[in-house]
Amino acid sequence: MKSALKWDVIAKCGTTKARAAVLTLPHGPVNAPVFMPVGTQGTLKGITPEQIEGLGCQIMLNNTYHLGLRPGQELLDTCGGAHVFQGWNRNLLTDSGGFQMVSLLKLAEITEKGVQFESPHDGSLMLLTPEHSMSLQNSIGADIMMQLDDVVSSLTTGPRVEEAMWRSIRWLDRCIKAHKKPESQNLFAIIQGGLDPAMRKQCIEEMVKRDTPGYAIGGLSGGEEKDKFWRVVSQCTDLMPREKPIYCMGVGYAEDLVVCVALGVDMFDCVFPTRTARFGNALTATGTLSLRQAKYKDDFRPIEEGCDCIACKSYTRAYLYTIVTKETVGCHLISIHNTAYQLRLMRQVRESIIEDRFPQFIHKFFKDLFVEKSAYPEWAVNALKSVNVDLIQGEEQP
């Protein structure tokens, strides 16, 4: 299949499966591993495009289903796509609307044809077929588009999972056929198969035959046990083509990012940092600060020492305590900080891979965040052990 991207691996970790790369897309280069903030409705929560660029963000997400509702396909066609619409000149990635199948399950009816949604806003019906999803995504004009997949919750068991896996493959074929702009938009396939290794293997084999520009690991981050989650991720990265980017959808929390990079994942997205910001929660390398709490009333330190975002360069926790969740500015500041935090984390991860000291970075990261080894999440310890990093016995090398 035609590809509108270039994937150049510039360094490989000598210990884990991690790699550092440059993903060149129509709207510019993206340093990988990369965390993509989520601007669902064509905006990143009160942050201007200039501010997002200023944070070093090279790619962000928009949501096809939501943009399809508002402003709608016609308007997007008129103005020339989502980049122009929101004044964002760097890269965009759109998911197909598939995830809404899980999140809006009560409102969705799934058949071989597609998914019928009842809009949560006005009850109107939208039939999302692979063809319609492609059409919408072509109108949105994102640099990376996701196939419409039949997503089931990772907690689902039984024949439904296999049904969804095969249907996703069939829908991938329909998507490829319906995709009108392969020269400027990259279609990614999404590997399904639930938590079943055999199914995952089968899905990968089939989808790889379709030779899309990149692949995503889908159907996870739905509340499944973390121990199962990492094993699926690791199996996938073993079997997926390594000369293409690998995207794990819906991940996530800081420790998830670090572990998945070690397992060989290149791209991530998650609403968590911007969403938790709006409730006054600031992410730092040593944990989350819930700035609404009265204990910050007299804490005159910046959110995080060494952070160069506008919040940390300007204000103390004490002042932020008075405005988070009360003034929109409070919201913006924490959103900016959390996005800065995630992007900085990935930058640091990438640098450490390039300098071949990623394992040391991992040790330090976990120590800063969890402090005591007894607090290290077991799944993370196991996952890292599988790629030769022993968090418990191994030592941080100087």
Next chain:
Amino acid sequence: MTSPLRFQIKQTSTKASGARESARCGTFTLSQSTTAGTDQQHVKRTIETPGCLMYSQKGAVPHLTPDNLRQQSFGGVNISLEQILQTDQPGSFSKWPETSPIPRFKGYKFTLSEYLRLQDLITFCDLRDYSYAAETFRHPTVPPAKKLASNTDYHAVLSTPKGIRQLTLDDYLKTVRHYRPDVVVALADTIAETTTPNEKRIRKSLERSLKWLDQILLERVGQDGTIADRRLEEEKKRRRERKEKKRNTVTAAKTAGEGQQDQEQDQGTEIPKEMDEEIYIEPIPTEPWTDVGLFAAVGGAHLEESRIWSAQETAKKEGVDGFVIDTLSLSALGKDARLKHVQTSLDHLPSDKPRLLYGLHAPEDVLEAVAMGIDLFDTSYPFQLTEDGKASLYYYGPRPAGQDKSNSKTLRSINLWDDEHGDKFVPILEGCGCYACKDNKHTRAYINHLLKTHEMLATVLLMGHNMYQYSQFFTLVRESIQDGTLQEKSTAFLATFGKEPVRTLEKHPNQIIVEAALQKRNQRLEGAEEGVVGAIDMGASTVNTPSLGAAVGVSAEDVEMEDANKSKKRHETEEAGEDGGAKDEVVEKKVKKTAAAESSSPL
């Protein structure tokens, strides 16, 4: 005493024949651009007058982060004590650091400027949020201007986000000493009652305000301004003690069996000699704060004599750097009546000191006030427009080039909620240099979309635009004073744009629809919560379910993500961080309750 403020009048406009024009252009600066107590200097902006201070809430200009804020060209910020003084302050000021904890400002004294990151802007600290002074304007989370508890001889009443606070002179002084704003307004008894005040009330307010002003002026130069108060307190205390003593003696006598007659006699004859003694109170030398500028409030409500008296008496006081002309007490009157009373005050104030006016801030009102000689305003007008989803299109003087297409109907503003903007891929105003309009970056269609999807970027863009347009307006007004075209352009402005429609608090129909849908979605979600959570039983994991709806910035998309999160669990909680996820949930639920409570009453 030399003032830390410098106000230089560059030019007064030439009076057209018969016109009572005293408009003037000036510059308002700090005479020394230093932050108190250090050798380090911040270069402070100058405010060109007529000009504005930026309206703020809780110490921040609404919707503008520090970087976006500095794209505006206003030189100062108006901060109200009632918005920013915490319940445990001034007491808890002892917990403030001496110098800034922010690394790049190491060594700078940690005053209000540093705390709010306004070091390059003139910080003007007033008591109350006077956006009330405008007709129906108020911030949605602040209760309507109902009758507060009255000011008394001992304190002025503030309406804080946490409720009513009675601010004493003592607390006021401690706060000023600690905050060290560039300018502070003297504690005053500003009449905020909704009923028309009577003469007695007005006289009382002026007496109190002038007394406090005298005390503040003494304290400012390091003398003891509260000595008379303390003497009075001491007298009262002794009187109380004497009464107590007498009561005890009488009671003792009673129990000893003496008759009531004798008691009365005792009470009558025993006039203590101490009452005639002069009580000596040790004067307390105080720390001067001459580095802080002082403005005085000039009032008198609607009584001409009172207004004249207030202005004259206040004008006599040495050390006052400028005046705030009260209009809050005139809220019941129409604009023309209010302007008349403002004029009365101005007629009796020295012309070499700056005058600030709240509440008359629509462009045509500004023009009238400027013509009378007002120098400073605030930016509650652009904020007000932004909250309503409106964007300014008015211009002053000749129509700027390139704007014909944007504004062929010479509208003073457009409402971006209106459906007609939904497909207009043009900036709010062609040729406007604000960051929303510049290079046609953000379109009317996009802002309409942002409003409809309840996204916060809408107000960020609108605020940037409206503030920018307001500052452009003031720049052109200043130019017209200098070249003598103020009157003619003011007349033309009124003819072209008419008067600002009276602001109601009614929401735009589209806004009502969006918010109703959001509400319905919230309810639908909450109803389903038990069912969904019950279906997914994974033991000890925590579910991250932040509260919805009332928290700032929650959009429809957030609400939808809730469904996803119900099945999303974190088996590793945030235990390594400051909180467990469960605690988050509890706190977040509280946030929702608090936010809901805030909208109906003060916390």
